[in-house]
Amino acid sequence: MDYQNFLLKTLTAAAQIARDRFGNVSSARKCGDPTQMVTEADREISSMMIAEIQRTYPTHNILDEEAGIFDNSSAYTWVIDPIDGTSNFAQSSPLYGCMIGLLKDHEPVAGGFALPAFHEIYTAEKGKGAYCNQQRVWVQDDQELLSALIAYGIEKGQGDSQRTRKECELLAEIILACGSVHTSGSVFDAAMVAKGVYGGFLYRNCKIWDNVAQHLLLEEAGALYTDFFGQPIDYSHPLTKATETFHFCAAPPAFHRQLQQIISTWKVKGAC
Incomplete structure (x- = not known):
C-alpha cells in the first residue's frame, strides 16, 4: 500500500499547527513523570493525526503519546508522537518535530516526521x-568514527542519579572516539543522521513513539537501527508497550559497529 501521500499530508498539517503555536504556548508537567511536558499544541496535533487516520484507515489501531490506545484488533498500528522535543518547543527552541509511524504486526513499514521550524518533511516506506x-536522502558512508558528529540523548533518570552518572562515563568514551557529540533531545538528531550530517544517534531512555517513525526512515536511508546494545528492537504487541522504556543505537554500518564496540567495553565493566 502507498502511504506517501498520507504521510506528506498529515505531517504538513501537523507542522503548520506547530508553527502557528510556536512561541505562544503554555506547558505543564505530565502526571507521574515530571521530566516530561505537554502543551496544547501536542493535544491539537494528536487530535488531528488521529482524525486523519480514522478517516483514511478506519480499521487500524492507534497508539498516541497523548490520547492513548485505540484498539481495533488490527495487524496495523499507527504510533504517534505529536511533538517530539516538547521541552524544546515550550521554550521556543526550533529543535523539535512531529512523528508518525506504522507497524504491521511487529515491523515498521512506513513513517515520517516533520521539522516544522525548518519546513522539512521526511517520509519513508x-x-x-x-x-x-521528496528528495532522496542517505546516511554518511565514511568509515572512521573519529571524523563523525554523533548525537546522544540523555535525560535525568527518575530517582536514579547513579545511573545518570554512569551513563555520562559512556558518553565521555564516545566523545573521545568521535569528532564531537551534539544533542537536541529530539527527532532533529535523527534527521541529521538521515541527511548524512551526523554519523549516529543514540538514546537510552525513550518510548515506543520515539522510535517507530525514525526507525523505518533511518533504515531506508542506509542506517542500522537496533536497541542500545545492538539487538533487534521488540515491537511485538505494540499496544501493550505504552509504558515500556525503549533505547536505540542508529548509525551507518561502519559507525554502528564502532559504537557497539565502545558500548560493549563499557558494559563489560559493569557500568550499565
Missing part, C-alpha cells in the same frame, strides 16, 4: 527509500 521534501 519499507523498500522505497527515505526522502526529505
Whole structure:
C-alpha cells in the first residue's frame, strides 16, 4: 500500500499547527513523570493525526503519546508522537518535530516526521527509500568514527542519579572516539543522521513513539537501527508497550559497529 501521500499530508498539517503555536504556548508537567511536558499544541496535533487516520484507515489501531490506545484488533498500528522535543518547543527552541509511524504486526513499514521550524518533511516506506521534501536522502558512508558528529540523548533518570552518572562515563568514551557529540533531545538528531550530517544517534531512555517513525526512515536511508546494545528492537504487541522504556543505537554500518564496540567495553565493566 502507498502511504506517501498520507504521510506528506498529515505531517504538513501537523507542522503548520506547530508553527502557528510556536512561541505562544503554555506547558505543564505530565502526571507521574515530571521530566516530561505537554502543551496544547501536542493535544491539537494528536487530535488531528488521529482524525486523519480514522478517516483514511478506519480499521487500524492507534497508539498516541497523548490520547492513548485505540484498539481495533488490527495487524496495523499507527504510533504517534505529536511533538517530539516538547521541552524544546515550550521554550521556543526550533529543535523539535512531529512523528508518525506504522507497524504491521511487529515491523515498521512506513513513517515520517516533520521539522516544522525548518519546513522539512521526511517520509519513508519499507523498500522505497527515505526522502526529505521528496528528495532522496542517505546516511554518511565514511568509515572512521573519529571524523563523525554523533548525537546522544540523555535525560535525568527518575530517582536514579547513579545511573545518570554512569551513563555520562559512556558518553565521555564516545566523545573521545568521535569528532564531537551534539544533542537536541529530539527527532532533529535523527534527521541529521538521515541527511548524512551526523554519523549516529543514540538514546537510552525513550518510548515506543520515539522510535517507530525514525526507525523505518533511518533504515531506508542506509542506517542500522537496533536497541542500545545492538539487538533487534521488540515491537511485538505494540499496544501493550505504552509504558515500556525503549533505547536505540542508529548509525551507518561502519559507525554502528564502532559504537557497539565502545558500548560493549563499557558494559563489560559493569557500568550499565
